[in-house]
Amino acid sequence: MRAIKKPYAWHAIYTRSRAEKRLFLDLCSKSFECYLPLKKELRQWSDRTKWVEEPLIRSYLFVRVSEREYYDAINSRYAVGYVTFGGKAVPIPDCQIEALRTFLQDENRKVDLCQENLQKGExxxxxxxxxxxxxxxxxxxxxxxxxxxxxxxxxxxxxxxxxxxxxxxxxxxx
Missing domain, CATH: 2.30.30 (SH3 type barrels.)
Structure with a gap:
């Protein structure tokens, strides 16, 4: 029995440095369904304090594409390539994108990422x-x-x- 492929799947695109918002706008203008998770941070400068929206995951953007649109979405000067595993772009389940959206909707929740891989017993x-x-x-x-x-x-x-x-x-x- 053959697995049936979904017509559209979410993929992560690795962006150029600090170009997440520009790639998001570029892909949206081309009618792609995109998601850029943002978090609000209070930034302090020498003369003022201001709330800014920063990407939650630096250099990453999520795009929902079909097989036909797969290469069109990556054809932007702000995109570096798809995030791959074993040379293939791995589709991200819809439920994970929705869970991330739901999680970020709570404005009272402080959100940070950690790359540490600490384990119980260490x-x-x-x-x-x-x-x-x-x-x-x-x-x-x-x-x-x-x-x-x-x-x-x-x-x-x-x-x-x-x-x-x-x-x-x-x-x-x-």
Whole structure:
């Protein structure tokens, strides 16, 4: 039995540096269905403070295309190429794009991305903030910033908000 291909699928396009909004406008003007997830940030300059919309995922834009439109969508001076795995652009399920849209609709939710790949059981050291220098074992990761660390020296577990960029992995010394 052959799998039936959907006529349209979401794909991620890798954009030129800081060209996400320009590619979005370019593709929309060509009648492509696009999605550029944005987050609002309060920016401070020397003379003013202003709310700005920044791409949630730098250098990425999502486009919904058919096989026939596949190459037309990438034919822009702001596009670098499709995000691929094993040399093929991987379709993104509709439900994942909708989940991202729903998640970003809550304006009270602070949204950040983290590229760290910390795992339960790893030994980490806090390298910033009030717990700087403290080492412990990760027992749980609850979202982006809420972790449970066991501090053997204290004989207790601490639930705390620590930005993941304030943690570094520590190698066990034998």
């Amino acid at each position: 030994l980490v050291e806090v390298v910033g903030g009030p717990l700087k220098g403290v080492q412990g074992e990760i027992l749980q990761i609850k979202g982006q910033n809420r972790i449970v660390i066991r501090f053997d020296s204290l004989g207790t577990c601490v639930y705390t908000d620590v930005a993941l960029h304030h943690l570094k992995q520590v190698q066990l010394v034998d």
